[in-house]
Amino acid sequence: xxxxxxxxxxxxxxxxxxxxxxxxxxxxxxxxxxxxxxxxxxxxxxxxxxxxxxxxxxxxxxxxxxxxxxxxxxxxxxxxxxxxxxxxxxxxxxxxxxxxxxxxxxxxxxxxxxxxxxxxxxxxxxxxxxxxxxxxxxxxxxxxxxxxxxxxxxxxxxxxxxxxxxxxxxxxxxxxxxxxxxxxxxxxxxxxxxxxxxxxxxxxxxxxxxxxxxxxxxxxxxxxxxxxxxxxxxxxxxxxxxxxxxxxxxxxxxxxxxxxxxxxxxxxxxxxxxxxxxxxxxxxxxxxxxxxxxxxxxxxxxxxxxxxxxxxxxxxxxxxxxxxxxxxxxxxxxxxxxxxxxxxxxxxxxxxxxxxxxxxxxxxxxxxxxxx
Numbered sequence: 001x002x003x004x005x006x007x008x009x010x011x012x013x014x015x016x017x018x019x020x021x022x023x024x025x026x027x028x029x030x031x032x033x034x035x036x037x038x039x040x041x042x043x044x045x046x047x048x049x050x051x052x053x054x055x056x057x058x059x060x061x062x063x064x065x066x067x068x069x070x071x072x073x074x075x076x077x078x079x080x081x082x083x084x085x086x087x088x089x090x091x092x093x094x095x096x097x098x099x100x101x102x103x104x105x106x107x108x109x110x111x112x113x114x115x116x117x118x119x120x121x122x123x124x125x126x127x128x129x130x131x132x133x134x135x136x137x138x139x140x141x142x143x144x145x146x147x148x149x150x151x152x153x154x155x156x157x158x159x160x161x162x163x164x165x166x167x168x169x170x171x172x173x174x175x176x177x178x179x180x181x182x183x184x185x186x187x188x189x190x191x192x193x194x195x196x197x198x199x200x201x202x203x204x205x206x207x208x209x210x211x212x213x214x215x216x217x218x219x220x221x222x223x224x225x226x227x228x229x230x231x232x233x234x235x236x237x238x239x240x241x242x243x244x245x246x247x248x249x250x251x252x253x254x255x256x257x258x259x260x261x262x263x264x265x266x267x268x269x270x271x272x273x274x275x276x277x278x279x280x281x282x283x284x285x286x287x288x289x290x291x292x293x294x295x296x297x298x299x300x301x302x303x304x305x306x307x308x309x310x311x312x313x314x315x316x317x318x319x320x321x322x323x324x325x326x327x328x329x330x331x332x333x334x335x336x337x338x339x340x341x342x343x344x345x346x347x348x349x350x351x352x353x354x355x356x357x358x359x360x361x362x363x364x365x366x367x368x369x370x371x372x
Contacts, residue, residue: 003018003208004016004017004019004209004238006237006238009349010348010352011355012257012259013028013354014349015028015346015349018209018262021180022087026053027262028260028261028346028349029053029261030052030247030264030342031054031055031088031262032047032055032264032269033055033265034083034087035056035266036062037057037077037080039055039269040269040273041324041327041332044082047083050336052085054085054086054087054088054138055085055086055087056087056089056264057088057137058089058095059089059132060092060094060095060123062077062089062131063121064114071134072134072135076134076136078136086139088137088141088264089135090244091128091129091132092128093141093144093163094245095112096110096145097146099112102114109123109125109166123143124143125169126169126170129177129178129182139180139181139182139183140178140181140182140183142171142183144166144167144185144213145162145163146187147160147187147214149189149214149217149218150189150190151189156187156188157188157194160198164198164201167185170184171207183207184205184209185211185244186198186235190226192230199235207239208239208240209239209240209262210236210239211243211244212227212232212243212244213245215227215244216245216265224246225254225255228243228258228260229258232258233259241259241260241261242261242262242263243263245265246265247263247266247268248265249361250365250369252341252342253341253345254358256345256349257355267334268334268338269331269335272327273331275326275330277334278334278337279298279299279301281364281368282365282368283369284298286298286315287316288316291313295312296312298312299337302333302337304337305336306332306333315330344361345357
């Protein structure tokens with residue numbers, strides 16, 4: 001049995017199974033983000049109930065607190081956070097972008113000034129893989145420079161070529177120190193030839209999966225879909241394709257239609273903590289006064305435990321009273337929403353009904369989004 005099997009195709013949409021040492025991931029899959037060894041405001045036991053099959057952790061943040069050696073001493077990240085399903089760890093490449101004012105970039109790697117106390121920390125491609133090996137993540141990401149947007153062509157080319165040299169170094173270190181999975185990351189901003197070069201170079205190096213990075217950094221949805229249209233087709237078809245950091249429901253569905261298998265994003269939990277609930281009729285702001293007296297679920301079409309057990313009026317009260325339970329309930333509700341959406345996507349692909357599902361879902365969901 002190969003590690004990744006595509007069981008059904010419907011157009012470019014793919015239904016598959018990715019095998020890891022800690023379980024099978026049904027794709028297309030959404031990964032809740034657990035940056036610091038926790039999916040914010042959600043108990044692990046509740047996360048299991050949402051049918052989440054894989055979560056994401058972050059190398060940079062776990063390196064700083066509590067430290068990768070500390071987690072290794074606890075038996076690895078799974079045991080440390082009491083999560084026995086697969087974990088993917090971001091390499092720290094996103095922080096090269098997001099903390100650009102706190103780092104110095106060189107051929108050898110990146111010197112960060114800790115956002116916590118200013119301590120200098122140097123991360124090379126090899127160090128990133130070493131940390132992720134200590135964490136014992138099921139899927140390790142190559143260390144890269146996430147190119148900012150917009151970027152001039154020469155800057156995007158320099159950044160992509162550096163990331164490709166780092167990818168080669170990651171693979172060399174990984175093969176001698178780790179037996180899990182290593183994914184490469186395609187860069188190149190919004191330039192088709194650079195994306196093609198990056199995909200070709202990564203394919204030559206050889207990875208267990210291929211991510212498209214450098215998106216969700218300010219480009220429009222049209223630009224993002226254009227990049228996917230000319231990038232995903234260049235990736236090895238027999239390997240999983242992962243779109244990093246993209247998580248709006250319409251973005252996910254449009255990306256599945258372009259051959260993407262895996263997604264992660266902070267949206268369901270971050271927005272949940274700030275009063276936004278995702279529903280089949282579009283997102284709602286539970287703080288809105290119209291929900292104060294509503295003795296109905298926040299999404300009447302959902303049967304998840306939050307919708308079964310709590311009214312919109314009650315959750316509105318929790319946010320009005322600044323009770324932390326409000327953010328916990330909406331975060332959990334949103335993860336249920338995302339995982340139900342992914343399950344419905346997989347079912348539609350299996351039954352050659354993905355286009356109908358896509359059209360029906362988006363017509364209802366976006367009608368409300370566009371009216372906000």
